Amino acid sequence: MTNNRTELSELGEFGLIERIKSKFQTVNSTTLKGIGDDAAMLDAGDNAFLVSTDMLLEGIHFDLSYMPLQHLGYKAVAVNVSDIAAMNGTPEQIVLGLAISNRFSLEAIDAFFEGVQAACKNYNVDLVGGDTSSSAAGLVIAITVLGRVAHDRAVKRSGAKANDIICVTGDLGAAYLGLQVLEREKQVFLSNPDMQPDLEKYEYLVGRQLKPEARMDIVHELRDKNCLPTSMIDISDGLASELFHLSKNSNLGVKIFEDKVPIDHATFETAIEFKLDPITCALHGGEDYELLFTINPADYDKLKNHPDIHFIGHMHNDPTQHVLVTKQQTAVPLQAQGWNHF
Numbered sequence: 001m002t003n004n005r006t007e008l009s010e011l012g013e014f015g016l017i018e019r020i021k022s023k024f025q026t027v028n029s030t031t032l033k034g035i036g037d038d039a040a041m042l043d044a045g046d047n048a049f050l051v052s053t054d055m056l057l058e059g060i061h062f063d064l065s066y067m068p069l070q071h072l073g074y075k076a077v078a079v080n081v082s083d084i085a086a087m088n089g090t091p092e093q094i095v096l097g098l099a100i101s102n103r104f105s106l107e108a109i110d111a112f113f114e115g116v117q118a119a120c121k122n123y124n125v126d127l128v129g130g131d132t133s134s135s136a137a138g139l140v141i142a143i144t145v146l147g148r149v150a151h152d153r154a155v156k157r158s159g160a161k162a163n164d165i166i167c168v169t170g171d172l173g174a175a176y177l178g179l180q181v182l183e184r185e186k187q188v189f190l191s192n193p194d195m196q197p198d199l200e201k202y203e204y205l206v207g208r209q210l211k212p213e214a215r216m217d218i219v220h221e222l223r224d225k226n227c228l229p230t231s232m233i234d235i236s237d238g239l240a241s242e243l244f245h246l247s248k249n250s251n252l253g254v255k256i257f258e259d260k261v262p263i264d265h266a267t268f269e270t271a272i273e274f275k276l277d278p279i280t281c282a283l284h285g286g287e288d289y290e291l292l293f294t295i296n297p298a299d300y301d302k303l304k305n306h307p308d309i310h311f312i313g314h315m316h317n318d319p320t321q322h323v324l325v326t327k328q329q330t331a332v333p334l335q336a337q338g339w340n341h342f
């Protein structure tokens with residue numbers, strides 16, 4: 001017997017996923033795309049079915065001392081829908097697994113489902129099933145979303161070409177700073193329960209953390225403008241990490257410009273307050289749930305006046321070069337760190 005023991009932290013989350021992927025070959029011709037994109041693609045005649053799962057665990061992904069259950073219900077659906085958006089698809093159904101401890105009252109679970117309902121209504125999806133169990137410890141939410149996309153409208157992580165323009169929606173880093181604000185207020189409250197949190201100044205950031213939206217609006221607008229991205233991913237782990245996914249899957253390098261990365265002024269000011277570099281928050285802060293995609297330069301005119309789409313750089317032929325051009329015009333290597341739950 002060997003005593004070999006490898007810590008999961010040596011592989012990291014992505015290394016572990018690669019390892020799982022390497023052990024399974026797909027055998028059904030209906031499996032069009034298996035492990036390795038925002039959603040799996042299954043052949044359904046004229047369309048591809050899209051399937052994706054995201055879990056939220058108490059103590060890992062959320063803290064109920066500042067996450068209202070209603071928001072949690074909404075967020076659990078939104079983060080799943082975001083993966084369908086990232087395939088350029090339309091979500092249609094969700095199934096919801098829930099493990100609940102006896103700490104929770106019926107009223108608490110009702111509040112959670114009010115959030116789920118609001119999200120289902122907003123994204124036009126049906127809750128069609130799930131599973132319910134008791135839990136020895138915290139709350140566990142596992143949602144699987146099903147969606148659909150026409151074969152010729154599906155957008156994977158792998159389709160980018162050299163010189164394609166890298167686009168990002170909304171602004172970045174706000175959800176991460178929202179979390180820093182909530183964590184700080186929690187510590188203040190724990191040390192002195194008479195202190196009431198002063199969150200007004202941070203309303204935007206806290207809202208980005210507690211109430212993220214999937215960018216289905218962008219998916220619809222891209223279709224209306226007859227613009228088909230060449231590759232796409234949603235930003236759950238941070239811009240840099242997602243750029244590496246596009247780069248790896250498309251076998252290309254990336255070059256982005258610091259002054260083009262969209263950062264809200266509230267994010268900027270709060271980063272400074274926390275003695276953090278705003279661009280670091282934008283590159284590595286997670287949970288923005290914005291879309292990162294590439295377009296053929298010929299499509300630039302279709303999007304150039306869009307107020308919520310930003311052009312941050314381009315893909316290039318050398319897959320080993322991932323470059324950030326700073327405001328001082330210095331090219332520095334882009335680091336992928338993102339979140340690592342191990």
Ligand code: ADP
Binds near residue numbers: 038040
């Ligand atoms: P996302 O951030 O878009 O949700 P992930 O990084 O969680 O994507 O997952 C990347 C890919 O790995 C997806 O195709 C996902 O389905 C797959 N994956 C993640 N965990 C597992 C697992 N335990 N077993 C099989 N596939 C997995």
Ligand code: MG
Binds near residue numbers: 038083086233236
């Ligand atoms: Mg994703």
